[in-house]
């Protein structure tokens with residue numbers, strides 16, 4: 001049986017949604033200068049500093065900046081990236097700039113349909 005116009009319409013909408021989502025993710029990844037591993041490392045570091053060592057937030061990016069320098073990254077680029085995603089101070093980075101924004105964990109595995 002040939003597809004009905006409704007089928008085609010539904011498929012077009014689904015394709016459009018998928019393309020939109022892919023563009024959004026690609027854009028988020030492009031604007032985030034940190035690699036997934038680097039972001040996870042930063043988050044672990046901030047979590048330890050803020051919640052385990054218990055040093056309260058300034059509230060500035062006073063820990064993110066030296067962390068970036070220490071990792072051999074450009075601190076200005078890193079700060080710019082985290083601010084774009086709502087991280088205006090160290091604790092906001094820890095709360096807002098989470099890896100799932102970029103869907104790094106959702107890259108379909110080989111043989112797995114989206």
Ligand SMILES: [Zn+2]
Nearest residue numbers: 057059089091
């Ligand atoms: Zn803070």
